[in-house]
Amino acid sequence: MNDSGLNTSDMTHEVLAQLLAERTGQDLSPSRRWRVETALSALLRESDASTIDELVAKLTSPFGCPLSSRVADALLNNETYFFRDQQVFEVLAKSALPRLIAQRQDKRRLSIWCVGCSTGQEPLSLSMLLAERAAMLDGWQINIVATDVSHRAIDVARRGLYTPFEAQRGLGIDRMIRWFEEVDGRWKVSPRLLKPIRYQQHNALHAPPSGGPFDLVLCRNVLLYFDQATRQQVFSQIASSLADDGMLLLGAGETPVGQTARFTPAKDLTGFYRLGIPEARTEQLVATGISARG
Numbered sequence: 519m520n521d522s523g524l525n526t527s528d529m530t531h532e533v534l535a536q537l538l539a540e541r542t543g544q545d546l547s548p549s550r551r552w553r554v555e556t557a558l559s560a561l562l563r564e565s566d567a568s569t570i571d572e573l574v575a576k577l578t579s580p581f582g583c584p585l586s587s588r589v590a591d592a593l594l595n596n597e598t599y600f601f602r603d604q605q606v607f608e609v610l611a612k613s614a615l616p617r618l619i620a621q622r623q624d625k626r627r628l629s630i631w632c633v634g635c636s637t638g639q640e641p642l643s644l645s646m647l648l649a650e651r652a653a654m655l656d657g658w659q660i661n662i663v664a665t666d667v668s669h670r671a672i673d674v675a676r677r678g679l680y681t682p683f684e685a686q687r688g689l690g691i692d693r694m695i696r697w698f699e700e701v702d703g704r705w706k707v708s709p710r711l712l713k714p715i716r717y718q719q720h721n722a723l724h725a726p727p728s729g730g731p732f733d734l735v736l737c738r739n740v741l742l743y744f745d746q747a748t749r750q751q752v753f754s755q756i757a758s759s760l761a762d763d764g765m766l767l768l769g770a771g772e773t774p775v776g777q778t779a780r781f782t783p784a785k786d787l788t789g790f791y792r793l794g795i796p797e798a799r800t801e802q803l804v805a806t807g808i809s810a811r812g
Contacts, residue, residue: 530574534593537577541590542667543723543751544743557592561585587669595743596671598636600688601643603738603770606789611647614765614787618733619654621763627659631732631759633722633752634740635664638675638715639688644736645711646697663729665720672719678707722752726759733761738769746777753778757793766791 534554535546546554558570565585567573577586601607622628628648632641641664648660666672685694685705698705720727722740735756741749756766757780766781767790768774774781774791781791 527571530571533574533577534589537586538590538593541587542594542721543748544594545745545748546593554593558589561588561592591668591670594668594671596636596666596668597739598639599684600639600693602640602688604688606738606767607643607647609787609789610644610767614734614767614790615647615651618765619651622733626657627661628655628734629661629729629732629761630663631727631729631735631756632662632664633735633737633756635666635675635717636668636671637680637684638664638671638678638717639684640664640736640738641675641715641717642678642707642711643688645714646693648714649697649710660714661729662715663718663727663732664715665718665722665727667719667721669719672717675717678712680705680707722755723748724755726755730759731761731764732759733764734767735760735764736767737772738767739772741768741772750778753780757781760793762793764793 531546531554538544538546555570558573562568562570562573565573565576567576573585573589577589618628630641630644632644635641641662644662648655664675666675679701680698681704685698689698694705697708697711699708700706716729718727722737726732737752737756741752744752753774760766765784765787770789774794775783779795780793782794784790784792
């Protein structure tokens with residue numbers, strides 16, 4: 519035990535939590551600590567460290583900076599698969615996308631931002647939905663900006679090459695055959711699906727990527743890892759990027775209700791949100807002590 523009253527393990531988790539928060543804004547909560555050793559196991563071998571404590575000691579050395587980035591990247595949860603949460607994509611296909619397409623008939627342009635795109639399955643799922651409606655979108659400009667804070671995940675997404683297990687998760691055989699080609703035991707996505715997607719390493723806490731205003735923003739299972747103040751910052755950045763009549767789609771366990779007035783639930787689309795009170799107006803209401811909802 520040291521002078522601070524923390525044992526080595528506690529100190530190690532504090533260093534890792536601070537590193538993750540500084541580089542990504544995410545919170546390394548106690549519920550996430552169980553996977554630290556598994557997440558960092560490859561880096562332990564590569565850095566010639568026998569324990570997590572030894573690895574963290576290397577982070578505090580003058581030569582720790584490049585390793586710090588890799589450690590933060592490894593701690594991120596990049597769980598994803600094609601058409602994750604099938605019901606959400608059914609709503610997108612049957613309601614949300616047709617509505618947006620109808621609203622954009624004059625511009626014939628559709629811009630979508632996927633926040634936390636991980637290794638690319640979500641934007642590729644969207645690209646499939648749109649490609650399968652090619653007749654409806656003939657002559658349209660389709661732009662999908664897909665971002666993630668993880669360099670490693672973005673590199674995988676750009677390659678568009680997946681293991682059989684990754685390709686089969688969420689995809690039926692018809693879509694695999696139509697949109698993928700088997701190459702040396704892996705499945706490579708069709709260039710047609712990749713064409714409208716621009717992958718970019720980006721932190722959701724920072725100013726939105728170019729390509730807006732966006733008609734649709736998907737930010738699913740990203741906010742779960744932020745504290746309330748950080749979530750409010752992300753909501754503000756997304757709101758600044760969204761078209762006035764655009765929509766935000768969140769994950770099943772996420773909501774802006776009670777956290778920000780920047781978004782309000784879409785009345786007829788579960789999980790979708792529209793712009794609420796502008797930030798300047800919200801600040802004015804707070805300053806005068808008036809409820810932003812009233």
